[in-house]
Amino acid sequence: MGSKSMEEHKNQSPLKIKVGIITLSDSKSDQRRFEDSKIKNVPPNDDLSGKIIMESLEDKHEIVSYNIIPDDAELLLKNLDKMRDNGAEIIISTGGTGIGKRDITIETITPLFKKELNGFGEIFRYESYKELGTGAMLSRATAGVWKETLLVALPGSPNAVQLGMKIIKPELGHLVKHMKN
Structure with missing residues (x-):
């Protein structure tokens, strides 16, 4: 689908990227209090979106923090700083992107x-x-x-995360290469 020069350019990109994952959720965080950025091998069963991100990347990339x-x-x-300090080249968040009063992700990261x-x-x-129409x-x-560091903010729904990963995953190495040039 892409041009030959684009494919050649991508082939010169880093193959293994260091990734941080953040799930923003009042209810899920109440169940699991994280005071620091420890690597967790498996997201809890109720964090389907975090699990989708991790599983889509862990075969090819290094998860430095979740x-x-x-x-x-x-x-x-605070978590963005910690993950960057831990070497994350890309930090993918899920949740907090809606228009509700508690949705703060976009207002926090875009500045x-x-x-x-x-x-x-x-x-x-x-x-x-x-898929969804005008919604x-x-x-x-x-x-x-x-x-x-590339920040990617995805909605919290598992379907939205799957779509977002489908879009961003093939470009991760390419994006990191361009950020560092």
Whole structure:
């Protein structure tokens, strides 16, 4: 589907990426209190979205940190810093992207972006529209570069996470290569 030069360019990209995963959920974080960014081999059964992210990446990439936190901007910023300090080149979050009062992910991370990857959100909403119709406009999925780290914010639903990973996973190495140039 892509051009020959694009494929050659991708082939020069890093093969193994260090990834951090954050699930934002008041209810799930109440069940599991994480005070620091410890690596967890298996997300809890009730964190299907975190599990989808981890399982889609762990065969090819290194998961350096996984955390479940409440919908709290200060805690999100603290976790982003810790994950970046732990070497995460890409941090993928799930949850907190809606338009409810407790949804703080987008408002917290977009001011951090040096560069926003508008195309990710556009493709995500287009693909969602094909499945859901006009309700796709509620999605605020986004991605951007912060301190040579890619932040990807996905909605909390497992179907949305599967779609987001389908879009972003093939480009992870390519994105990291460009961020570091």
